[in-house]
Amino acid sequence: MSSVPALTPSLAARLQAVARVLGVEILLGEGTDWRFEYGALQVSPSFFAERGHPEDEAIALTMLELWGPARWATLAPARQRRRRSLANASGALEPLLAAVDRLQASGELLGSFPAFREQLAAATLRSLPTGAGGVDLIGMPRHLQWIAAILCLSLAPGAAIHAEAEVAVELEHLETLGAGGAHPLRRVSAPDPARPALRRFERALALLQPPYERLLATDRAQRGLASAGEDPGADDGPGVDGFDSGAGGEDASGTAEGADAADGDTVAAPPEDDRRARAGERRAESEGADLFAAEQAGFLTQVLATPLPATGAIVDELLELPSELEATSSANDDPAASGAAGRSAAVPADLADYRDRAERLSGTIERMRETWHRVIADRLAERRAFARRASADGELLDENRLVATVTAVRAGIRRPEAFLPRESRRRPDRETGSTDYVLLIDRSGSMRGRPASFAADAALVLLEGLAGVERDLAAAERASGTELDLAIRTSLIVYDAEAVVVKPLAGSLDDRSRRRLRAEVRTPGGATNDAAALRAAGEELGVLDGSVSRERGADGIPRRRIVLLISDGGSNDPAEARSELLRLRARGVEVLGIGIGDDELVRRYTPDGSRVDDPRQLPERVLALVEASIPDA
Incomplete structure (x- = not known):
């Protein structure tokens, strides 16, 4: 050495x-x-x-x-x-x-x-x-x-x-x-x-x-080896963005080998030679992929x-x-x-501007992600508990098996199943679960300038931060081999006389939505139709037509729904807006209002209304509301 x-x-x-x-x-x-x-x-x-x-x-x-x-x-x-x-x-x-x-x-x-x-x-x-x-x-x-x-x-x-x-x-x-x-x-x-x-x-x-x-x-x-789009060192499992690759133990009809087909006929098992050949091919390809990955690792070293x-x-x-x-x-x-x-290697000017803003806001974005990291860690944490089935060795005598244990001993069984051993179990589901966030931003004429610019920053923080959380969840599931049953989705809607869905409700975030974000938020309109915005939020969440329950999404997973609205106050039709607000809350949606320099939204969205006096506070306020939405965050 x-x-x-x-x-x-x-x-x-x-x-x-x-x-x-x-x-x-x-x-x-x-x-x-x-x-x-x-x-x-x-x-x-x-x-x-x-x-x-x-x-x-x-x-x-x-x-x-x-x-x-x-x-x-x-x-x-x-x-x-x-x-x-x-x-x-x-x-x-x-x-x-x-x-x-x-x-x-x-x-x-x-x-x-x-x-x-x-x-x-x-x-x-x-x-x-x-x-x-x-x-x-x-x-x-x-x-x-x-x-x-x-x-x-x-x-x-x-x-x-x-x-x-x-x-x-x-x-x-x-x-x-x-x-x-x-x-x-x-x-x-x-x-x-x-x-x-x-x-x-x-x-x-x-x-x-x-x-x-x-x-x-x-x-x-x-x-x-595998096609050019696959990683030779990757484990089998869901493909890009969580979509399954289609490989598995079933054929195209969904019938496992040897099972009964839909018409009642038995699916014949392939000849033994064919099965051995296919197994050999898979083994050879796996060994080739391992060698390929080893060559890369050796090159790096x-x-x-x-x-x-x-x-x-x-x-x-x-x-x-x-x-x-x-x-x-x-x-x-x-x-x-x-x-x-x-x-082309050129990056569009609007996307370059977005990335510059994201870099400046990276600290707030990462704090947004950190609020959910604790939830992920809690889901992955294991706890020590006694098993449900008794064994010959263990740490605690099972009181419910005392009679069976005495009987077993008298019958000559030297090691009766009398003890409950400890085992590690995943923590059960918590109150904090899958959550949908919909951000509504007023782009009426009065929002022109600094309010619109900082409202766009708030949207950037929310969308980038929570899209990062969704990726963190996928990475944690891959690393642990455990389904966390947890999903985070976001949507962005801007409104003036009408409501415009800039980003549909989804966990991911693509560059099309990024490029639209600042342009749409900073495009001044006229009227302030917040009733249309609240209605559009309900449609994105799928709660207005009764197709999903208050507590669960269409996939049956328990889901929480949160709407955040940013405005400098005012409404074309306060009565209609209040009607839409009450309808959302009746369907289990939490609706939070953030007023800029005005207490009107504090009153209209009570008890979930708040105020910022300086538009520069908007990103931090949105972060604070997301943190507050997570118990023990």
Whole structure:
């Protein structure tokens, strides 16, 4: 094992410079573990020294980690949230995401410390297979050859690269994109103060992800694995957005093998040879997927090893990094996130503005999510309880089996079932369950300007935060293998003379709704028809036609319904509005009013009316009302 490089004055000064940027204390520790203790981040260049890098390279790579993922956690949280979200969505993307991290961190580090260039180039070449003629990538999976090649082009540009023909074609295309100007890799990795880190990250993905996915599809097809859209390392289960893939133990008619068919005939079992063949195919494909995933993991360990992964718990603990913002997006609106080949990398101006607002409001959004994290944790928590069935060993004598136990002993049974052992059980359903939130925003003429702008911010916080909760629920179910029977849905309705549904009631949030949000809320109208808005809310919730009960949704799951209305007061028809309000409340819907600078809504929505004097308080007030809607939040 290599010894820990000495803490030279030069290294100490550089570490302290990074420490001031991060706002934490950095210590050079022993061993290879990086950890956060007593307010200080303990780092060790020997993490890299153990992997064959000499002292100067180990120090350069240590600085790279501190300048990249750790620094971005505080200075570019939106970038890190997007990166985490993409990694969670598809494990197959991790090599690409790690490579983008390495490229962009190197560009930023070398912009401040250019003396590290030689060491980073040497470290890159040392981690790759080389031959007499340069870097020899032949034999590696093609999508990993692509990652290795772009690392060489960016960090060790003088090295000759030998790769498969398909990879060479993609590299040639990359070269043509830079004809007559700066190399594309230079444009996406070099520091650019004019663009936020999230935008630069998206530009890098728009450039590098389509070739990666094409080569990944080729590799999978050659191995006889799943289709290009599936993650080879993912477990079987629901597909994207929770829709089931259709695979299962039943045939297309829903009849299990060997069961009686609908017409009364017995479905013949397939021949034994066929069943063995199919089982062998499934086993071979599973083993191939495992090997494929192992190759990716080995590549990451050898080429892109990091003691401080962007998805790791150490970053969360060190910087309290918020979870990702909504990363799902429509195919046409978010090319960087989808990564489909051939799409434009441009982001529409209204969507870019939305993302900027979301980044500024990220703290409030994360607090919105945190209100439900406690509910999720409570659902997942197990409690120790006595089993219902007695056994020979246990912790408590079952008083209800005393007679049976005495009888068993006299009958010669040496170990009667007399005790109740302890077992772990999931907690039963709580009062807090599935909830629908509908936000109504007045966009009449009097809301023009600051009230409309901050009302749009309140809508952004509610929709993004609760869409994140829905993703958190799905992730918790996947991780625990437990159905939580919990769903959070949101809807947005704006109103003037008429009510307009901007976002229908659903758990997810797409870019179409994002782009409409600010435009619709900030488009001034005339009248203030709050009765129509309340009626539209009832229609979205499905409670007005009597098709669902007060307590349960159409799916039969217990469901709570909450409507929040934001207005500066006034109504075209107060009597009709009150009638719609009472009708909703009679159907079990909680209706909360928020008045801006006026007590009228406080009176009309009593006891659930409140007032803010400054429109800037709207996001916080909406957050507070959601927190208050959750018992013990």
